[in-house]
Amino acid sequence: MSKIKVTIWNEYRHEKRSEHIAAKIYPEGIHGAIASYLKKFDNFEVRTATLDEPFHGLPDEVLDNTDVLIWWGHIAHGEVSDEIVEKIYKKVLCGMGLIALHSAHLSKIFTKLMGTSCTLKWREIGEKERLWVVEPGHPIAEGIDEYIELEHEEMYGERFDIPQPDSLVFIGWFQGGEVFRSGCCFHRGYGKIFYFQPGHETYPIYYNEKILKVIKNAIEWAKPVKRIDTIQCYHIREPLEEVKISE
């Protein structure tokens, strides 16, 4: 079986700006933390890319060789080039998988694919979140018990302005009184998208084994079934069947 080519994209600004984050939480960046987990498995070919690299680390040869793109962004969504967003968008519609993490809910690529504002409520006091599995037969829930508990997480609350997910896998409970559709699957074009809420930069969420397991499952779920070159309208002059036009 051929390997799944995963590219982990990270804005990589918080880690460079905050000494606390750099020293204590993500010395290798969020992308580095996720990459080092995924590299333990034989079935992934892992690379990373960040905002400040040329072409945000996503030149054509990288996108052409990416089966599933993971996206983490927060404070610099506006700095991502529209041209590159357009390329990613077409790749997804043509089959590439996309996993949008946490504050990527407001990224250009995610909102463009959703067609909605993707707005929500938020509060940053480090309260507890408990992610409940509501679709235990979904492959993204594989290996997860009834719930995942995160001692500290930023609150994201409803109403989350997304289209109804094709499958809702996790619902988050927050200590302060809110709920959130924290794990959502979408088919778009030939591609598949998973939004996963956990992952605020000030907490070590991407070292949590269960969170990492969900990301791994999501990659396997989102890998392309079929890739096409372009998605477009077709003029089919000849009918497949004999047609008699009445007067």
Place this chain on the structure above:
Amino acid sequence: MSKIKVTIWNEYRHEKRSEHIAAKIYPEGIHGAIASYLKKFDNFEVRTATLDEPFHGLPDEVLDNTDVLIWWGHIAHGEVSDEIVEKIYKKVLCGMGLIALHSAHLSKIFTKLMGTSCTLKWREIGEKERLWVVEPGHPIAEGIDEYIELEHEEMYGERFDIPQPDSLVFIGWFQGGEVFRSGCCFHRGYGKIFYFQPGHETYPIYYNEKILKVIKNAIEWAKPVKRIDTIQCYHIREPLEEVKISE
């Protein structure tokens, strides 16, 4: 009960350019044909708007007074101003209903709300379409028997690149061998959207009583439940519940 304010928007180019269409099919334009049907009912307040009017006939005071916007466009999608599309987009997310007819599948507003390419197959030989009701308990199917038969229609065929509809009400059968998800409901933001495939400009589809009944039903279904002024992220500093943060 207050009236539903309906604005019927039409590109209105085919009717002006083609003598055949102008003389034989839509002398008042497609918008005129739909408007004259809707005006028979007490519960609608109907106006029309077209591409070549100032602001495409959709200045703020019109959009502010529109509960449901009907959209027909085909050869001039690119001429619709991005600024006005952005306004309509926000209105839908804030509660306004949208009914996208036929070739509006490629309109800026519909593709933006879907987040996908909305591409499809097509063939224009005037073959027969039969629209089967697959969700007879849906209010948009009210008053329609098992199917609607159109003696002549442009073929639109799968794969239609849309997100899975929240409800699929009609599936179209075409004589030449294709099928199409011809009647599709979507919730987006606080708004509701209905895509309805019939309505090629060279056939008198919008005089068909059943097609008009579906459009009427769709307006009643899509009327706003709640309208808000703006859709945005909220920072909720204070939790609703007492929170104890563990160390």
Place this chain on the structure above:
Amino acid sequence: MSKIKVTIWNEYRHEKRSEHIAAKIYPEGIHGAIASYLKKFDNFEVRTATLDEPFHGLPDEVLDNTDVLIWWGHIAHGEVSDEIVEKIYKKVLCGMGLIALHSAHLSKIFTKLMGTSCTLKWREIGEKERLWVVEPGHPIAEGIDEYIELEHEEMYGERFDIPQPDSLVFIGWFQGGEVFRSGCCFHRGYGKIFYFQPGHETYPIYYNEKILKVIKNAIEWAKPVKRIDTIQCYHIREPLEEVKISE
């Protein structure tokens, strides 16, 4: 416009057995509390029925004259006659609306229509529930703000073994740490079903104006679009179109 004929069915055992409930909470029964609210509106024709009446209060002439059936049951699901359940089941598939309240999740009629176990977690300590609106454009959410707060309710927690709802309108947050899909819409046959979680018999939930508003909205949403006499397979000998069979 003709009135919507609503029949409120209640097991009506707790109210008769518990002096506390009878004297302090539901002296007229849960059905009585809901009925007295609905009777304030012109567009409903309201009747009630209870388990211990002949035919559980649902002889054919009642079912034949019911547009929407509301169901509350808890400790005596097993006493409901299979024959009557079968009649209700057919009525729903033929167009009648059904609103299943609270512990009706385990009623014969609801589980039969869902096709799943409808099991869940529960805890009865009278904790707080907050029901968040996640689909604000849905007519069942009309008139409800961001959430409904219930100071005391029985906890119902995920995983709730139901099919994915066609629309998920409310998600419940519970103080003790659970979440629940508390307001769920389903199309089944020609009928529509709404499951609504609040309503434990020891709390005065069915006097809460917002809860009652949701029930009213749900009735209006679930009223039949079309009623048929029977749902069955049809042998269609003659094709609608000319068919040539190849060798």
Place this chain on the structure above:
Amino acid sequence: MSKIKVTIWNEYRHEKRSEHIAAKIYPEGIHGAIASYLKKFDNFEVRTATLDEPFHGLPDEVLDNTDVLIWWGHIAHGEVSDEIVEKIYKKVLCGMGLIALHSAHLSKIFTKLMGTSCTLKWREIGEKERLWVVEPGHPIAEGIDEYIELEHEEMYGERFDIPQPDSLVFIGWFQGGEVFRSGCCFHRGYGKIFYFQPGHETYPIYYNEKILKVIKNAIEWAKPVKRIDTIQCYHIREPLEEVKISE
């Protein structure tokens, strides 16, 4: 990777009663035709079972060792023991996959899991069917082009009385003028169900390589993510979080 244990259940009556079917189409039975295809692949462990065997070939040790059950039945649905149906039902809710083929739409197990009548229209003149892929990113569509064409098939037409599928993968076009939701995915409990329409006993459908490929894909999609022993309500006395009950 451990093998997927597949049990192919067939009513196996048509093949024994009709000389034409036995001699010309399915000399080894429908189950035999599907089994001989699946046995070519390393990742399946295949067995078959038929109605007239003891326990219909499905004693507990077989069900306990089945990951995905394929079901074909037609003229003898009523002869399948309710006790065995109940066992299969619980197995599905506890994680076992189920693939219901063709006339299994009226089988006890499928209708019980759907909660609806699963009725439809039908016509048996051997007309052409074309199955269009509408969700090309779904793993069940892997390796299938735009459509599968069957020169001769029994017509199954809408309205098919099923709940809205979680994913609609194929829509069938029939020469005589009907359409059908021919490939439908459902999550129920911890299990997954795929309904696939092709397979009338008088045509050699289960030798068609594309049809077989879809069945293979469906098995891989429906294999259990997690299996549980029993699905039941749980009384959770202790809240996960500290709860203060207000007066």
